Amino acid sequence: MNNETIFALSSGHGKSGVAVIRISGINLGQTFSKFINKKDFFPRRAYFTNLKDSENYLIDQVICIYFQAPHSFTGEDIIEIHSHGAPAVIEKIFSYLTELGFRMATPGEFSKRAFYNNKMDLADIDGLAALLDAQTDKQRKSALKSMIGTDSKNYENWRSQMIEISAYAAAILDYSEDELPQNIEEKIKEKTKILYQEINDTISRYTAVRAIRSGFNIALIGEVNVGKSSLFNTLVGSSRAIVSDVPGTTRDVVSAQLDVDGYLVNLSDTAGIRDATDTVEKIGIEKTKTEIENANLILHVFDATKTLPTDIKKQDNEIVIFNKSDLINSVQSKSAIYISTKTGQGIKDLMNAIKHEIHKLTDNAESSIAVNARTKKLLTDSASELNNALNAPTGHYDIFSEHVRRAADNIGKILGTITAAEVMDATFSQLCLGK
Numbered sequence: 001m002n003n004e005t006i007f008a009l010s011s012g013h014g015k016s017g018v019a020v021i022r023i024s025g026i027n028l029g030q031t032f033s034k035f036i037n038k039k040d041f042f043p044r045r046a047y048f049t050n051l052k053d054s055e056n057y058l059i060d061q062v063i064c065i066y067f068q069a070p071h072s073f074t075g076e077d078i079i080e081i082h083s084h085g086a087p088a089v090i091e092k093i094f095s096y097l098t099e100l101g102f103r104m105a106t107p108g109e110f111s112k113r114a115f116y117n118n119k120m121d122l123a124d125i126d127g128l129a130a131l132l133d134a135q136t137d138k139q140r141k142s143a144l145k146s147m148i149g150t151d152s153k154n155y156e157n158w159r160s161q162m163i164e165i166s167a168y169a170a171a172i173l174d175y176s177e178d179e180l181p182q183n184i185e186e187k188i189k190e191k192t193k194i195l196y197q198e199i200n201d202t203i204s205r206y207t208a209v210r211a212i213r214s215g216f217n218i219a220l221i222g223e224v225n226v227g228k229s230s231l232f233n234t235l236v237g238s239s240r241a242i243v244s245d246v247p248g249t250t251r252d253v254v255s256a257q258l259d260v261d262g263y264l265v266n267l268s269d270t271a272g273i274r275d276a277t278d279t280v281e282k283i284g285i286e287k288t289k290t291e292i293e294n295a296n297l298i299l300h301v302f303d304a305t306k307t308l309p310t311d312i313k314k315q316d317n318e319i320v321i322f323n324k325s326d327l328i329n330s331v332q333s334k335s336a337i338y339i340s341t342k343t344g345q346g347i348k349d350l351m352n353a354i355k356h357e358i359h360k361l362t363d364n365a366e367s368s369i370a371v372n373a374r375t376k377k378l379l380t381d382s383a384s385e386l387n388n389a390l391n392a393p394t395g396h397y398d399i400f401s402e403h404v405r406r407a408a409d410n411i412g413k414i415l416g417t418i419t420a421a422e423v424m425d426a427t428f429s430q431l432c433l434g435k
Contacts, residue, residue: 005031006105007097009090016085021093023102024110028077031100032066035079043068051081053096060089074110075117115416122416123152126372130213137262138362142212146370154369155411158195162386162408165191169389169401185397189390192404196386203379206371208361211296213370215257215264216358219291222301227323230341231301232256232269235351253287260351263358268295297357299350304328304338319353375414382410 005025011018023031033039036047043066051059063082072078083089094104111128114120120128127146134140145151165188171180181187211217220228236256258265268291292298297317304322314320314335325338325345337353339346371379389403 005100005102006109007094007102008105008110010080011085014085015087019083019085019090021081021083021090021097022110023079023081023097024072024074024076024105024113025102026069026076028066028079029068032064032079035064035081041066043071046082051083051093051096053092054099059092059096060084070117070119073119074113075119076113121149121152123155123375123414124149126375127151127370130370130372135257136259136264138212139264142209142370151369152415155415158199158382159408159411159415159417161191161195162404162411165195166401166404166408169397169404172397188400192386192389195407196383196390199379199383199386202369202371203376203383206376207296209369209371211358212263212362213372215266216260216297216362217266217268217291217295218297218299218354219268219270219295220299220301221270221292223303226301226303227341228301229254229269231299231321231323231339232267234341234344234347235267253291260358261355263362265354265358296361297354299354302336304332317357319350319357321350378410378414382407385410 003026005023005028007021007023009019010022011020033041035051036049038047041047045065047064049062049064051062051064053059060083062084065080065082067073067078067080069075069077081093083093098104108125111120111125115122115125124147127143127148130143131140131147134143168180168184168188172185220232222228232254236258253271254269256267258267270291271287295317297319298315299319299321300314301321301323304324305327320333320336322333322336322338323341326340326343331338337346337350339350341347369375385403385407389400389407392399392403
């Protein structure tokens with residue numbers, strides 16, 4: 001890590017009442033003194049000042065705060081400048097900081113410095129990235145839990161147990177039975193089995209945690225002219241999808257995001273499934289198939305005015321919906337939800353069914369470790385190594401020890417305790433400037 005002083009806009013871009021510009025580096029006390037035109041000052045105290053450029057012209061009236069190392073986000077000295085949020089003011093401050101020899105930070109560079117200064121580990125930074133992307137309350141809670149170190153504590157606990165198990169397994173070969181704890185062979189194998197199960201349980205909840213973090217994917221499917229687009233518009237609350245009696249109107253996937261009980265829902269209206277001859281419509285139908293594959297929940301819409309089988313087979317993640325219920329006199333299927341996008345009949349029942357499916361998938365995952373694509377791969381590798389240890393030839397505790405050590409290394413990579421350049425780059429690149 002270099003010793004350059006870096007800066008970035010930590011607040012949102014565009015016109016605003018207040019902009020926050022963050023500066024991080026070593027020994028910034030003199031710089032702060034120059035900003036506020038005072039020799040003596042206190043860390044973590046706000047100073048109102050006329051910020052002037054190198055030619056002593058006024059840039060803006062600002063508030064400056066000095067965070068002295070190591071008591072800051074990065075572990076270095078940090079200065080925060082709270083200026084007016086006009087783009088011209090921000091640009092002028094940036095120009096002035098550049099004249100001082102500072103440079104613009106790269107995305108995630110502040111967090112990278114926090115990592116190198118032991119202020120955060122990679123699991124914390126994963127949580128920070130998720131928090132910055134959070135759109136719903138459930139996403140906020142999940143990300144915040146990771147960012148404040150809850151996930152890290154679980155990972156550290158697993159890793160310390162693995163290191164201990166590996167050490168004892170190696171010691172079995174070097175020490176006599178009298179010098180080791182009683183029944184040590186049975187104990188380390190039992191502990192390894194428990195760790196293997198705990199990690200696999202965490203991996204199994206990956207889909208649910210991903211739904212919380214990235215959104216619960218719901219696909220509206222069905223034949224042409226059954227009312228998928230009308231239902232989409234009803235659920236979204238606006239006319240996003242074109243509604244027409246002409247078959248094949250929807251030729252592409254139309255998507256919208258909803259907040260359902262604090263969960264982010266990615267709702268997709270898809271092209272009607274039929275034997276199409278039109279090239280564009282065929283492409284839309286192929287996209288429909290992709291949406292079905294990626295969906296956490298499928299809303300399969302039928303036309304209630306048509307004769308339909310009463311024993312419609314559905315997938316576990318599918319809700320069968322009969323639309324146009326205002327045009328029929330009797331119910332054909334007890335397993336379906338009857339709605340009318342025209343009158344609103346049954347929409348409340350449908351929303352309750354959707355909420356039930358969301359909670360069924362996600363409720364048990366809210367207290368789980370937040371697994372993303374990076375950590376899932378490392379957890380899977382760790383579980384594989386533990387399984388290899390448990391299946392090592394009887395008496396070969398050197399092999400047992402090595403597999404458990406490798407499992408611990410994979411957990412270490414999650415935390416950044418054991419680093420690889422590509423793991424680091426992938427983690428920090430999630431973040432924005434000023435973080």
